[in-house]
Amino acid sequence: MRIKYTKEAEESLIEIAEFLYYRWTEKEIQDLYSELETVLENVSEKRVVYQEFSENIFQALIGNRNVKFYFSVSQEEILVLFFLNCRQNPERLDFLK
Numbered sequence: 001m002r003i004k005y006t007k008e009a010e011e012s013l014i015e016i017a018e019f020l021y022y023r024w025t026e027k028e029i030q031d032l033y034s035e036l037e038t039v040l041e042n043v044s045e046k047r048v049v050y051q052e053f054s055e056n057i058f059q060a061l062i063g064n065r066n067v068k069f070y071f072s073v074s075q076e077e078i079l080v081l082f083f084l085n086c087r088q089n090p091e092r093l094d095f096l097k
Helices: 007-021 026-044 090-096
Strands: 002-005 051-054 057-062 067-073 077-085
Touching (some): 026 077
Antiparallel strands (some): 051 057, 057 067, 067 077
């Protein structure tokens, strides 16, 4: 299954990574990316069903539950929509609804 990232997802992941660079260890940041890969693999192989955020948009916690990411799934691809640090304002997600 193909995985695509929206521009918002790329920008929000970079923003979070830059923020965490000064607060987390290198291992914690690597674990974040590893957990992201694991979730995407689970979704592509239909091993796990994640919590639904809104119609056909799902969310998963990664990075020791400090980061949520939002994605949609179709037959051919997983579309990663956005990353949100759990300390950020959830109103940033209004565009997903």
